[in-house]
Amino acid sequence: xxxxxxxxxxxxxxxxxxxxxxxxxxxxxxxxxxxxxxxxxxxxxxxxxxxxxxxxxxxxxxxxxxxxxxxxxxxxxxxxxxxxxxxxxxxxxxxxxxxxxxxxxxxxxxxxxxxxxxxxxxxxxxxxxxxxxxxxxxxxxxxxxxxxxxxxxxxxxxxxxxxxxxxxxxxxxxxxxxxxxxxxxxxxxxxxxxxxxxxxxxxxxxxxxxxxxxxxxxxxxxxxxxxxxxxxxxxxxxxxxxxxxxxxxxxxxxxxxxxxxxxxxxxxxxxxxxxxxxxxxxxxxxxxxxxxxxxxxxx
Amino acid sequence: xxxxxxxxxxxxxxxxxxxxxxxxxxxxxxxxxxxxxxxxxxxxxxxxxxxxxxxxxxxxxxxxxxxxxxxxxxxxxxxxxxxxxxxxxxxxxxxxxxxxxxxxxxxxxxxxxxxxxxxxxxxxxxxxxxxxxxxxxxxxxxxxxxxxxxxxxxxxxxxxxxxxxxxxxxxxxxxxxxxxxxxxxxxxxxxxxxxxxxxxxxxxxxxxxxxxxxxxxxxxxxxxxxxxxxxxxxxxxxxxxxxxxxxxxxxxxxxxxxxxxxxxxxxxxxxxxxxxxxxxxxx
Numbered sequence: 402x403x404x405x406x407x408x409x410x411x412x413x414x415x416x417x418x419x420x421x422x423x424x425x426x427x428x429x430x431x432x433x434x435x436x437x438x439x440x441x442x443x444x445x446x447x448x449x450x451x452x453x454x455x456x457x458x459x460x461x462x463x464x465x466x467x468x469x470x471x472x473x474x475x476x477x478x479x480x481x482x483x484x485x486x487x488x489x490x491x492x493x494x495x496x497x498x499x500x501x502x503x504x505x506x507x508x509x510x511x512x513x514x515x516x517x518x519x520x521x522x523x524x525x526x527x528x529x530x531x532x533x534x535x536x537x538x539x540x541x542x543x544x545x546x547x548x549x550x551x552x553x554x555x556x557x558x559x560x561x562x563x564x565x566x567x568x569x570x571x572x573x574x575x576x577x578x579x580x581x582x583x584x585x586x587x588x589x590x591x592x593x594x595x596x597x598x599x600x601x602x603x604x605x606x607x608x609x610x611x612x613x614x615x616x617x618x619x620x621x622x623x624x625x626x627x628x629x630x631x632x633x634x635x636x637x638x639x640x641x642x643x644x645x646x647x648x649x650x651x652x653x654x655x656x657x658x659x660x661x662x663x664x665x666x667x668x669x670x671x672x673x674x675x676x677x678x679x680x681x682x683x684x685x686x687x688x689x690x691x692x693x694x695x696x697x698x699x700x
Numbered sequence: 701x702x703x704x705x706x707x708x709x710x711x712x713x714x715x716x717x718x719x720x721x722x723x724x725x726x727x728x729x730x731x732x733x734x735x736x737x738x739x740x741x742x743x744x745x746x747x748x749x750x751x752x753x754x755x756x757x758x759x760x761x762x763x764x765x766x767x768x769x770x771x772x773x774x775x776x777x778x779x780x781x782x783x784x785x786x787x788x789x790x791x792x793x794x795x796x797x798x799x800x801x802x803x804x805x806x807x808x809x810x811x812x813x814x815x816x817x818x819x820x821x822x823x824x825x826x827x828x829x830x831x832x833x834x835x836x837x838x839x840x841x842x843x844x845x846x847x848x849x850x851x852x853x854x855x856x857x858x859x860x861x862x863x864x865x866x867x868x869x870x871x872x873x874x875x876x877x878x879x880x881x882x883x884x885x886x887x888x889x890x891x892x893x894x895x896x897x898x899x900x901x902x903x904x905x906x907x908x909x910x911x912x913x914x915x916x917x918x919x920x921x922x923x924x925x926x927x928x929x930x931x932x933x934x935x936x937x938x939x940x941x942x943x944x945x946x947x948x949x950x951x952x953x954x955x956x957x958x959x960x961x962x963x964x965x966x967x968x969x970x971x972x973x974x975x976x977x978x979x980x981x982x983x
Contacts, residue, residue, distance in 0.1 A: 415805065420798045426794065441831075499713050504713075506718070509718075510718060513721050515969060520725075524936060527936055527950060687819060
């Protein structure tokens, strides 16, 4: 009994010692800053160095919520997130199943998927921006030679088109992520399930819908949440392809926050916006973590 | 007959997927070895008539006449390497020991700490950037690789803890019990037993952290201003805005920036897939 207690105490001591460095780093560069951001969001922060901040309570939030640009950027963020993640999920699931069927070349396809995933976001954006180029871009060149368009189109000058093209670039980058996760999950499913279903006379569609999809549910949910969080706060790819334009057509909530903070110099309003993004992100994150680490179930 | 049809259908789908993956990349590479006049020609020269590696030479071994931009690329590639490697090393060291403690040791608030730390990984960079910017200017760290290393830890460290925790959880406790019976204390067990068998986990985690740090753009955009700390993504993004004419140079920069992560991921393919699924298949 005595020995057991000292072991537990020793564990606790060692445990705190091992966690302490990480804890301090996280405290300093994540917790303290996010609390400062929350604090700043309650102030009117004037541009310039030695000026006093004025406490305005929820003033930043209230004024933001009453402005059309806030709501239109929220709308664009939802559009971007829903469309890109939706298409990525469908395509990712399709490619995962394709690989799982082991057609000729499936191994090469699986390896190839790593490439778009590994290409840095900014390189990806630059590449697509060049492809979409109005005068010399490959998209215009291809469509023109195929006879699908009769003159070159300035793709990125139309707000809706620009948004959809940013989404296409995002899809190219992110479908592999979902496909890789789902094909790995498929590989762990027992093979005899399929045979059993076939013996019972299930069609492929029935098998897919009633057996495979439910078994893939955990993997799908994880991929979905990670991608939703990423898409919801997308910034890099928009910055490099459209710079938020044309006519604010690709200004999502993250981009608006960036503009408020660094272009308009409204640190208070920017902080309020960024805190709202954090709230949404963290809510999604906690759902995810609860799924991964179900508390103490195993112990 | 039906079987042949099925194979034809599936193969053409594979081909379609491969085209979708490779066409944009091919265009990126082709653009990087095309001369300016070929890039700006209509109709498009899909295959350059006179491929040139001048863009690569300009960046990799700049001579007297080389443009500022090409020299910038070379330096920023080095900055990216320095920052990403340092972040990886620090995150792996502190992250793995913390993850071990969070998974294996029993103490109060363990679960709360674990969830809290994992949660901080999800905090968007934009919510941290103003305080971090103020911190950087106050301590004279603005525009230094050090500030990037410090700020990148805000996502790299929780990420490393997260991934390592998943790996440690998959190691059977019995192994440790055996070591403890043989007289090892906690730290000895961690160092002699756990770390060696966690090598695949460490490789995979290190890889993910490195790739994420190499990819990072936002902090670098805000916290650096000159080549003394600028990273490759920032250099490329500026290129897009300012030097629209030198598309070839820009694409070359893109290829060079993509080579390290793509090569690493292909070499350590198995670790990538296992790392991606460390969370996914647990659920």
